[in-house]
Amino acid sequence: MEPIVACKNLFKVYHSGGSSVKAVNDLIVSVNQGEFVMITGRNGSGKSTLLHLLALLDQPDKGEVFVLNEPTSHLSEAKKMDFRLRQLGYIFQEYALIAELSALENVMLPSMMLNTSQVAKKKALDILDKLELSNKLNRLPSELSGGEQQRVAIARALINDPKVIFADEPTANLDTVSSKHILEIFKALNEKENITIIMVTHEPEELFYASRQIKLSDGRLA
Amino acid sequence: MKSQLRLPFYLTFKYLQRGNVWTLLLTSFMMTVAFVNAIFVSALFNGIVVGSNQQIIDTYTGNIYVAPKDGEDYIKNGDMLVANLEDISGVSVASSRTVIPGQLEYKSIHGNWQILAIDPEQESRVTNVADKMIDGQYLNPDDENGIIIGRQIAGGDGVEENAFSFKGAHAGEKVDLILNGQRTQFTIRGIFYTKFLESDKKAYVTKKALTKLIPGVNDNSTMVAIRTANNVSENSTIEKIKASGVTENIFRWDEVAGTMKAVSTSFTSINALMTLVAIMMAAVTVFIVIYVDIVNKRKQIGILRAIGIRPYIIISSYVIMAAVYSIIGVALGTAAYYLILVPYFNTHPFVLPICDAVLHLKYVDYLARAEAVMWVSAFSGLIPASLVVRAKMLNAILGR
Numbered sequence: 001m002e003p004i005v006a007c008k009n010l011f012k013v014y015h016s017g018g019s020s021v022k023a024v025n026d027l028i029v030s031v032n033q034g035e036f037v038m039i040t041g042r043n044g045s046g047k048s049t050l051l052h053l054l055a056l057l058d059q060p061d062k063g064e065v066f067v068l069n070e071p072t073s074h075l076s077e078a079k080k081m082d083f084r085l086r087q088l089g090y091i092f093q094e095y096a097l098i099a100e101l102s103a104l105e106n107v108m109l110p111s112m113m114l115n116t117s118q119v120a121k122k123k124a125l126d127i128l129d130k131l132e133l134s135n136k137l138n139r140l141p142s143e144l145s146g147g148e149q150q151r152v153a154i155a156r157a158l159i160n161d162p163k164v165i166f167a168d169e170p171t172a173n174l175d176t177v178s179s180k181h182i183l184e185i186f187k188a189l190n191e192k193e194n195i196t197i198i199m200v201t202h203e204p205e206e207l208f209y210a211s212r213q214i215k216l217s218d219g220r221l222a
Numbered sequence: 223m224k225s226q227l228r229l230p231f232y233l234t235f236k237y238l239q240r241g242n243v244w245t246l247l248l249t250s251f252m253m254t255v256a257f258v259n260a261i262f263v264s265a266l267f268n269g270i271v272v273g274s275n276q277q278i279i280d281t282y283t284g285n286i287y288v289a290p291k292d293g294e295d296y297i298k299n300g301d302m303l304v305a306n307l308e309d310i311s312g313v314s315v316a317s318s319r320t321v322i323p324g325q326l327e328y329k330s331i332h333g334n335w336q337i338l339a340i341d342p343e344q345e346s347r348v349t350n351v352a353d354k355m356i357d358g359q360y361l362n363p364d365d366e367n368g369i370i371i372g373r374q375i376a377g378g379d380g381v382e383e384n385a386f387s388f389k390g391a392h393a394g395e396k397v398d399l400i401l402n403g404q405r406t407q408f409t410i411r412g413i414f415y416t417k418f419l420e421s422d423k424k425a426y427v428t429k430k431a432l433t434k435l436i437p438g439v440n441d442n443s444t445m446v447a448i449r450t451a452n453n454v455s456e457n458s459t460i461e462k463i464k465a466s467g468v469t470e471n472i473f474r475w476d477e478v479a480g481t482m483k484a485v486s487t488s489f490t491s492i493n494a495l496m497t498l499v500a501i502m503m504a505a506v507t508v509f510i511v512i513y514v515d516i517v518n519k520r521k522q523i524g525i526l527r528a529i530g531i532r533p534y535i536i537i538s539s540y541v542i543m544a545a546v547y548s549i550i551g552v553a554l555g556t557a558a559y560y561l562i563l564v565p566y567f568n569t570h571p572f573v574l575p576i577c578d579a580v581l582h583l584k585y586v587d588y589l590a591r592a593e594a595v596m597w598v599s600a601f602s603g604l605i606p607a608s609l610v611v612r613a614k615m616l617n618a619i620l621g622r
Binding site: 052057058078081082084085086090092096097098099100101105109110112113117140156160 | 241525
């Protein structure tokens with residue numbers, strides 16, 4: 001099976017106060033389509049950095065990231081942006097919704113880059129309905145609970161039918177019930193819609209939902 | 223693609239609709255203040271220039287000034303010329319005057335001031351000296367021994383040129399007019415104060431008094447002041463006067479304004495400089511206000527980039543937002559200027575030694591300043607948004 005996301009000899013170094021830390025150190029990772037992969041490790045092990053690099057949100061110092069079999073190091077920022085828009089969905093730990101947009105508008109936004117606003121609205125309504133947010137369409141992020149905000153963020157990540165969803169500790173700010181709900185949504189997306197999910201987590205019990213674990217330590221595979 | 227083009231407007235509308243209302247109010251207020259500052263300075267200096275120019279026209283030269291032909295001392299048949307001029311289209315009224323080459327003496331203080339013989343009724347239609355009496359009264363046409371003098375001749379406390387004046391003459395007192403060594407006593411009928419220094423250094427007697435002093439002078443005038451009809455071009459009226467056969471020298475008022483023309487030119491230069499400073503201040507204010515607003519939205523801009531919104535859409539939305547702020551500022555500034563400042567200064571003008579100045583904003587200046595504020599605002603949106611969009615996306619999102 002062809003890997004949908006992979007990296008080869010990946011390096012990322014952070015410089016701070018005269019010292020440098022290898023957040024990602026010569027990593028080789030490969031994720032196949034349909035997998036639900038959880039990246040785990042202690043604080044500072046490089047989990048989030050790896051996720052940012054794989055999701056094309058950050059630039060490696062060395063090495064190559066492959067998305068849909070295409071090497072990405074030579075791609076322009078515009079092309080990477082196009083990849084993120086059409087092929088990848090990203091979910092932030094702190095939801096990262098636009099404060100001035102309602103739940104519906106937040107979800108519509110990426111789709112409005114590719115479709116008319118009518119089409120974007122129809123797609124957003126469908127997804128929000130599936131995520132049980134039909135009664136919160138016009139609420140602003142500040143009027144939603146943490147779990148609801150994260151579901152809106154998931155809906156936004158799904159709006160352009162991505163092949164891969166990246167999630168950076170999506171349950172870190174949620175209570176147990178909301179966390180379980182979010183993970184079940186991921187599981188359903190993975191199993192029913194064959195969307196590849198790559199998620200960073202701190203919680204060992206969440207591994208139950210994953211098909212595979214990538215454990216990092218000091219920027220390397222543990 | 224069409225939807226993409228609408229996105230910046232959509233985002234701007236949502237930011238304004240649901241953003242912090244205090245940010246919107248404060249930014250709009252700052253833009254209003256910046257715009258009012260830009261137009262106020264210009265309007266004030268224009269007001270001083272227009273006010274002082276109007277003082278010259280109203281108190282001395284009229285709009286058009288006729289002087290004797292080159293090489294001649296007098297305009298012959300001045301009153302007939304006045305009658306002919308008043309028949310020309312564009313000319314409202316005219317007044318002939320004769321300068322008396324004499325000296326005035328009051329309580330052993332004597333000095334050389336310009337003494338003009340006038341027809342008081344004719345003169346009062348061209349200049350407003352008759353309305354500017356601060357002591358006594360204006361001349362009666364039949365008065366053969368009365369004189370009115372300007373405040374700078376009468377002198378007194380607070381008078382600008384008191385040192386060279388009668389140092390406190392009043393209406394009813396006597397003053398001698400010395401002409402060719404002959405001394406004739408006149409009664410000061412009144413003292414006028416036009417607030418135009420040059421006019422306030424003149425004295426007027428009637429033509430009847432002059433005829434009594436110099437019987438041969440008859441109807442010889444040394445100048446004719448003409449008031450044009452409202453909204454009639456001075457240049458076109460001059461052409462019509464020349465075409466009617468008048469061969470005397472004809473000047474527009476500003477050609478004989480003397481030192482006031484230099485003052486007026488200086489004010490115009492200062493106005494240009496101050497306006498430039500005001501626009502720069504407006505530019506800096508607008509830039510800071512919008513820059514702070516955009517920098518506060520750095521994380522939001524990072525998120526938009528992360529979810530695939532193109533930089534040009536993000537930048538455009540902030541440029542449009544800055545333009546909206548500037549439109550609000552210009553609109554509120556215009557309202558504040560015309561509804562508050564203009565009425566206030568019309569009733570409380572700036573009292574200056576040369577005139578009472580009110581605000582006077584040229585339409586062209588208004589448009590130029592409104593345009594300048596809008597361009598500055600657009601750049602103020604463009605530059606910080608471009609910088610933030612170019613910054614590392616993750617740093618923007620994670621607040622690093």
